[in-house]
Amino acid sequence: MTIYEVARRAGVSIATVSRAMRDSDLVTAETRARVRAAAQELDFTPSRLGRSLAEGQHAANGIVFPDLVGPYYAEVVLGYEEVAAELGRSVLILATHGRRDAAAQVLDLANRVDGMVIMGRTVGDDVVERIAATGPPLVLLARDPVSTVDTIRTDNERSARELAEHLLAHGHRRFAFLGDPDDSPDVAGRYAGFAAGLRAAGVPVPAPVRCAFNLDAGREAASGLLRRRTRPQAVVCANDEVALGVHTAATEAGLSIPDDLAITGWDDVMAAGFAGLTTVRQPMRELGATAARWLHDRITEPSRDRTPVRRQVLPTQLTVRRSCGPHTGR
Amino acid sequence: MTIYEVARRAGVSIATVSRAMRDSDLVTAETRARVRAAAQELDFTPSRLGRSLAEGQHAANGIVFPDLVGPYYAEVVLGYEEVAAELGRSVLILATHGRRDAAAQVLDLANRVDGMVIMGRTVGDDVVERIAATGPPLVLLARDPVSTVDTIRTDNERSARELAEHLLAHGHRRFAFLGDPDDSPDVAGRYAGFAAGLRAAGVPVPAPVRCAFNLDAGREAASGLLRRRTRPQAVVCANDEVALGVHTAATEAGLSIPDDLAITGWDDVMAAGFAGLTTVRQPMRELGATAARWLHDRITEPSRDRTPVRRQVLPTQLTVRRSCGPHTGR
DNA sequence: CTGAAAGCGCTAACAG
């Protein structure tokens, strides 16, 4: 079912069918009606491929992330998809799963979309720069800026520092940090802010205890930590899953939280509420939604690169619960 | 940067470039090398659009779901994407968000992919049938079969019945069911199995208390329920979010769980473990992964529809924790 | 307002 058959049936040229299908005002209402009727009868839908090739537009956006485990990426993707859909664009997803050969897949994706966002440490800067140079518009999300690419992130340093100060106010002095700063720019920022907070108070900054982003990794790392001769008083974790792993390990070790051990996480996942975990909330959907809007601007702007580079850091919110230490008063 | 410029630079025809780029064995190793070198220098990547139009293949799959709230859909999508990527296919996502006009978007998606999965109650059977008739291969996921479309689901009836029996064994006799059977085929199945379990024991089957799939809805519905003169002894919820909402409401009302009120959920989300919630676990990734494999089979099979209709129901697992009632022994 | 015709970038017969 192609435009030709509709044209024949309606007794017009394919150009007219094309116009009628897109409500161009270069056709009489009457002609349009006749064409649409024919299209209806033949159950014709213009081929996206044909149209895209001719227009040089995919009407699609891409997004690259490590995976969808935990609510963080899922929420970002959701915010992105929602706005993209409103703007009439489909969304292509690509999970790198930490694969080595992710670059090739990302490059392939760049070839299928009019714009794309690249999250965190999914691929190297070389790939980003290559796409920035010859590919579609890009937005970097939760990742350090590269050359002149638009970048959107949430604040990590400041909240982490605030968190450190809060813990210090509880009287804690021996700390541990769980998470791998080399794993993602977010973790690096959180560790940096945490370290800055301790340093300002003259408290020794521990080296990070590197572990993956999941409950089991946190649990395992913690069980080692808790066996040390001098146990930390407070464990700051790179995210909630890790923190909940520590929570589990501590409980198993017969420790009571927060009296024997204070714990904090990041993200405020649903389980954090039920575990009474102090954490930091960040505007995940807004992150994705903003990226989608920025991309749309770049894609539709008349002269590429007219808009200056955009950089934004969204604020986060410290959410204090009982896991960080006893709170007196209300 | 097109195939023509590479051809000129390498001193060959575009056909040869095409062959060299795809490692056809219809080119000398030497020619291939020369072409690839030229391509490299010019930073040429074959256009996906051009290729797709010529091949009549998108090398992409689609997936339609209501949203990504909660781990369920995210996990299914992840399993789907992972397998699709391994099979060399990109993935297009479409979240319907319960919109009325989802049909048009789904139809549009069908025009961009070689195969797609449609989950739950995102669009009506008419849309499914229309795509089945003229569109790419389809797999229905967590949804009742439609005509001869492949369908994969997890078991709901049986597990729900098992769950009812377990609760009956605890001595509970006054039940409530939270969730809307009209909302999704899954909920319908769960309610049906639950009802069957009670009926078999001669226990009155309550009408479902309809509520949305989230914590607040569960909490609100429960607070009404708990104010009735005869409070139920056990509340069976359509999923964990709802159950955790009930949990919250009950705790707020000063009830102790499970002594004053037993609660069960579905999905085994992370918070369920921390809340001690009895629930039912289902193989979410496997659901998506299987759908991706089935689609690939259909897409690549020589004569369309040679494979008979596939229907599969994956088993689930009752996960008993403390929220359903006191367990003696180990 | 409508039609003819030239692409968009690539693949795949079909000849050599």
Place this chain on the structure above:
DNA sequence: CTGTTAGCGCTTTCAG
């Protein structure tokens, strides 16, 4: 093995 030449399905000048 390599080149020529049709398309794939649609949009868009350019004439009329």
